[in-house]
Amino acid sequence: MKKRIVICSLVLIILWAILYLEQRLVVPKYQRGVIEGSMVEEYYREKLDHEVLFVGDCEVYENFSTIEMWNDYGITSYIRGSSQQLVWQSYYLLEDALRYEKPKVVVYNVLALKYNEPMNEAYNRMTLDGMKWSFSKVNAIKASMLEDESFIEYVFPLLRYHSRWSELTEDDLKHLFSKDYVTHNGYYMRVDTKPQGDFPSPPVLEDYTLGANAMEYLQKMVDLCKSNDIQLILIKAPTVYPHWYEEWDAQVVEFAQKNEVSYINLIPLQTEIGLDMSRDTYDAGLHLNTQGAEKMARYFGEYLIENYELTDYRDNELYAKEWSKKVDFYNDMKKQQQDELEKYGRLISFGVNAIK
């Protein structure tokens, strides 16, 4: 009897090990090309706290250089961003972050308020798969799932990704147990330039009212910050596509006034920030490049230190040592990208067409 139990246990352990390895193998690694799926989990590798936390979509993780804010002001910040991060995902990511630290300021970009319901499975996976398991993750999944998604596929990603057997690459083996950093405290670097052109005129909407579900989660974010004595700043990034309607802006202004939180629409401040959209964007105006993101960081960093009691950690030995590594990594990647631009006329190791 004992031997039977031992044998069965061994078989189960071996089976579990095989399935565990298979899962690690087939789950996308997001280490080359589309790297956005690695962003959420990188946060957990941070060793020190941050006084400023950004949450939101690509309008935060591509438009604010966290390293520039450190270099100029000693501000410790992290961008918990991800692609098409929906407002309920931002809320739960913030709630999750508060299990590890309590920032003084949280910054949320309001563009995602235009989405009132779950949108896209691929974006869901990129945001949610990287979260560590907690009630925040459970609730984020439940709030985000589309009709044809199932919770069990989030618990066991093998069920979702097993067909990737036919798409496995060298990266899947190389990053089976560990990943490289793809961001700089959440900031996604692109040094290339593609000038902004004309945008098509925006469609007329039937109804400009921001969705009730979206606004409910924004309210929850406000309440979460207040209950934790955190200052919340709402922003609209300084880029103009996708279109940000005046009607939406007015609702956010009213919401901010009613809840006594700050709201800054950065679009009209492009000139004040020093942005030149013929040079400061890498994708024709959708997002800032590193030059633009550094200008944004200098402007917003100054606003932060003038209006909030933030600490200049550049004189703190512990923080200075840790952040010097981050600065080195930032400068190395910047140089690598600039060298590639000079040699090839485009980036070949970064962006969707990365080939090495």
Next chain:
Amino acid sequence: MQLSKGGTRMKKVGKLFIVCLATMITLCGCDQGKQNNEESQIKENIDRAEESKYYLSIRGVDVRIGSKLDETIEKLGDDYTYFEADSCAFQGKDKIYTYGSIAILNYQAEEIDYIATIEIKDDLVSTNEGISIGSTREDVINAYGNEGELTETSIMYVSGNTCLKFIMKEDKVNYISFEIAK
């Protein structure tokens, strides 16, 4: 000949191993169902493109929701203004072809572009039933009937895969679009 106890044990372990292997192989195959569902939905949308009574005829070309974008653009000609934008994390690409008063927008499925939206942007172009920007609510109902979904700010008609939407302002048509029916 009877198997020894050790032999029986190994037979059971072997059976368990085969069951596990079969499970793993089955898991590898069952996603085909999801993929086949997506393919059939795309095909259904394309097939239904011909069923809808709502489409826009311009330059002798019937522009239909769900039809292949490239084929339509080829028929319409190359005097368009083109805009494209990568979606976040490169999950597809937004493409907008503008021919003066008309804009045609895409959606991508398996790297092929299909027509997702047709917009009429000014009063120089009217629908096949003669409605243009500036037409009254009464004009719309006379042209399309009462069976649509009528609200204070919009009138919508659905046929096949197409939703024809009129956005109203002060009881006049302010915007017209053909979109994928939900």
